[in-house]
Amino acid sequence: LDLQTKRWRDIVREMSFDIENIIDDFMRKIGDKIRKDGLVKKTIRRLKTSIARHQIADQIEAVKKLVCETSERRRRMQLPLLVWKGRRMSSSLG
Numbered sequence: 001l002d003l004q005t006k007r008w009r010d011i012v013r014e015m016s017f018d019i020e021n022i023i024d025d026f027m028r029k030i031g032d033k034i035r036k037d038g039l040v041k042k043t044i045r046r047l048k049t050s051i052a053r054h055q056i057a058d059q060i061e062a063v064k065k066l067v068c069e070t071s072e073r074r075r076r077m078q079l080p081l082l083v084w085k086g087r088r089m090s091s092s093l094g
Contacts, residue, residue: 004079005080008073008077011070018063022056022063025059026056029056030056
C-alpha cells in the first residue's frame, strides 16, 4: 500500500476503535440496565439515563459525520477500497 492509502487505513482503524468505545459506553451506562420492569420503574430509569443517552447520541452523530467525511476524502483522493483478508489488507483492485 502507498503512504496515502496507509494513512487513510489508519484513520479508518481509529474510527473503528472510537465506534467500539461508544458501544462499550452505551452498554456500561444503559445496556445493562434494561430489565422487564413496570411502567413507573422504566420511566424513572429512562429519566436517570437520559443524559447518558444524549451524550451517546451526540458521540454517534460526531462519528457518523467523521465517517462520511473520511469516505468522501477517500473518493476524492481516488483511493482503492481495502478488503480485509485474514491478517492482511488488500486492495480491491488486485
